Amino acid sequence: MxxxxxxxxxxxxxxxxxxxxxxxxxxxxxxxxxxxxxxxxxxxxxxxxxxxxxxxxxxxxxxxxxxxxxxxxxxxxxxxxxxxxxxxxxPRFNVRYRDDKSYPYLALTMNEDYPRVMVMRGAKRKGVRYFGPYSHAWAIRETVDLLLRVFPVRTCSAGVFKRHGQIGRPCLLGYIGKCSAPCVGRVDEEEHRALAEDFSAFMAGDTGRFMKRLEREMLAAADAEEYETAARRRDDIRALERALEKQAVVLSDSTDCDVIAFARDELEAAVQVFYVRGGRIRGQRGWVVDLVEERTTGELVEDFLIQAYGDGDSVPREVLVPEAPPDEEAMNELLSEARGAQVRVRVPKRGDKKDLLGTVARNAHEALKQHKTRRAGDLTARSRALQELQDTLELDQAPLRIECFDVSNLQGTNVVASMVVFEDGLPRKSEYRRFTIKTVQGQDDVRSIHEVITRRFKRYLAESQKAGELSPEGIAGEDAEGLLSSYGFGGDDEGARRPLDPETGRPRKFAYPPNLLVIDGGPPQVAAAQRALDELGIDDIAVCGLAKRLEEVWLPSDPDPVILPRTSEGLYLLQRVRDEAHRFAINFHRAKRSKAMTASELDGVPGLGPARRTALLKHFGSVQRLKKATPEQIAEVPGIGLSTAQSIAAALQGGTTT
The missing domain is CATH 3.40.1440.10 (GIY-YIG endonuclease)
Known part of the structure; x- marks a missing residue:
């Protein structure tokens, strides 16, 4: 180093x-x-x-x-x-976008004498026109099968094409009209290339011209009483319509753009791109990237645009992004040079394009979530994460049970805390707990952490003591086993001295201690948690904190943080635990704040106690509906008379009753 x-x-x-x-x-x-x-x-x-x-x-x-x-x-x-x-x-430390899977394209090999339609993956080749990407290869084959009826371009390999030319008979597609059979000379090279150009134009969005042409041919054939030809043209039109139905219309017909959105955390980012041509979504593609440096969304946009369009391939007229790159003018100039025409990179502020960007962003969040789920579901990765934490934090054993605590408040009001539990690297949501902070007023995360850790482990000590009083050593006679079983205690394992849930057989509530206690915060919060354990005489539980800004791991006794490598599975697991605790705390805080706001609106109404407030909210569902109700409707609630109902209506609606 x-x-x-x-x-x-x-x-x-x-x-x-x-x-x-x-x-x-x-x-x-x-x-x-x-x-x-x-x-x-x-x-x-x-x-x-x-x-x-x-x-x-x-x-x-x-x-x-x-x-x-x-x-x-x-x-x-x-x-x-x-x-x-x-x-x-x-370079190993640069942001490198990699596909979250290999996406197939519909490719048209215009570099061959007789162009071929095919499904193609991997690096793009010179002289080949690409359409897509598509999510699945079968989606391409369905589209091609419909279009070959109108544009019978060859789809066979070079070997098959050569063999049928030698034997002088076309393949099955040639017999059923889904190939123009250039292998046996039904069309010459120029005619077949014209078919390929029409196929390419239709896929590029020039659909109206072909639909109108087929309609004219259908009507002309009907007028000439060539009904079989007219029926074929009718079926051709329906085939093209079905192909178009598979592509959602999202913008005006003249719109050609790529819509790019990001979802990110401290270590990784997911990118989703929707390709819009002729106002229709022609394809979609996704990447997942490791974040080596601390990058803003605008810098990620710049990195992506350089890597995605640096070769000048498929640069659209407009690129919609969530945040402008730092050098927006330079980027516009670079992409315009690559395309050979004007290109604009812009952030949509309103309308259909902004709505579409929101849809792409939701897809990016879902892609990142799925990527993390796949990673979390990897047993080998989870085992490696637990082993890394054991080695890095110098634990006596792998942290098979991890508990994480987070505090949430809004300007010091409605202070709450959350406890989430991970066992074997996976969340155990049945054992999550929520706390309302009682002794702390205002924004004091340190004292809040001290309170919640104290309360949680006081319960642990109390339930452990209760289990010890009813352990086999404390019960004499033949009824010991039956008494323990009826009370809900386990057998010979480590949980024998702790109360067990009779349905799951697991320790109840707070009776099961963690191997590792994680605090969402830095040195002050970690010190508060350790002080709470010391005051309770608990010395066999490891404590660490994860500071969000730089993803540093803090230990109670160390003045310097532990820096885990960015690729560390252990850091990834700590992140997941911390983020889950934060999510759980935020949700509880929002629910508590919403309940407090609702209660405050009804507090000033004369004649309403807790029971009547609960009955009203249960009957109407919300305060807003209650405000719209008439006194007669309010009086339908059990326990509320007409005079009280009139007072409630007057107080909530700001009017008077007579």
Whole structure:
């Protein structure tokens, strides 16, 4: 591990021009490529305060052994050079977008004498036109099967094409009219290429021209009393309509754009792209990326646009993004050069495009959730995570049961806390608990953590003591086993001295202690939790905290944090536990706040006690509905007379009754 000071450039040696820089390791391999408007300012930030850097950036600068830079004339040139070097060197510390799965495309091989329609995956080839991507290969085959009726382009491989040309007979598709059979000379090369061009134009969104042409041919055939031809054209029109129905209309017919959205946490981000051509969603694609540096959404947008459109492939007229890239004008210029026409990158503010961006964002969140679920469901990964935590935190055993606590409040009001439980790396929601903070007023997370840890482990000690009084050692005679069973205690295992749930056979409530206690917070919160355990005389439970800003792991006795590698399964598990505790606390806080607001509206109504308030809310469902009710309707609630109902209506509706 290198000291960044050992290769820091001399003061004043770095120019203040725009440019691109490369960090190399001790073997000369490029490990990071970046660009900057001002090279001196940007590179100096890597060496100014090593301790203040993001942990992932710390890992990069300590792995590097040298840094070099290249000065360019404009920001556009910097973007182009950065893309070229990332593609050439594939640096390990750069953001690299990888597919969350291999997406198939509908491909048309215009580089062949007789173009072929096929399903294609992987790297794009020169001279091949691509449409999509599609979520499933069968969706492409269904679309192709419908379109071949109108555009009978060949779909066979080169070997099959050559063999049928030699034997002089077309394949089955040629006999049923779904191939123009160029292999046996039914159409020549020029005619077949014209069919392929029509197929390509239809897939690119030029659908109206072909529909109108078929309608004219159908009507002309009917007028000429060629009813079989008219029926075929009618069926062709229906086939094209069915193909179009598979693609949702979301924007106006003239709209060609890509809609890009992100969902992210501290370690990973998911990207979803909807491809809209001719106002219809033609395809969708997703990526998952590891976040090596701390990046804003705008910087992620910039990284993605460079990597996705750097080769000039399929650049649309408009790209819709959730946040503009830092160098928006330079990015517009770069994409316009790649496309050979004007391209705009913009953030939609209203209307259908903003709604569509919201839909793509929901898909991105779902993709990230599914990715995390797949990762969490990996038994090997979970085992590795628990082993990493045991080794890193120096625990006596793997933390098979982890409890995490988080505090939530709004400006010091309705202070609540949550406790979530993970066993064997998976959430056990039946054992989640919620706490209303009683002794703390205002925003004091430290005292709140102390209170909730004290309450939780007082219950643990009380239930453990209760179990001990009814343990086999404390019961004499033949009825010991029956008495324990009737009270709800286990048998010979570790839980024998703790109350068990008669249905699940698991310890009840707080009777089962964790191997690891996780606090959402830094040193002050961790110290408060440890102090609460010490006051209760509990010394066999490990405590740590996870600070959200830099994902640092804090231990009670250490002045410096533990930095887990960004790829660590242990860090990923701690993140999941912390985020679940935060979610659970937020939901409880919102419910409590909503209940308090509802109760406050009814508190000032004369003649309403707790029982009547509950009856009214149960009957009407909400205060808003109660406000709209007439005194006669309110009087229908059991226990409320007409005079009381009139008072309630007057108080809630702001009027008077007579």
């Amino acid at each position: 290198a000291d960044p000071a050992s290769y820091r450039p001399a003061p004043g040696a770095i120019p203040e021009s725009p440019g691109v820089y490369r960090f190399r390791d001790e073997h000369g391999r490029v490990i990071y490529v970046g660009k900057a408007k001002n090279l001196r300012s940007r590179l100096s930030s890597y060496f100014a305060d090593h301790a203040g850097l993001h942990p992932r950036t710390q890992g990069m600068v300590t792995t590097a052994a040298s840094v070099t830079w290249t000065v360019v004339g404009t920001e556009v040139e910097a973007l182009q050079l950065e893309y070229s070097w990332i593609k050439e060197y594939d």
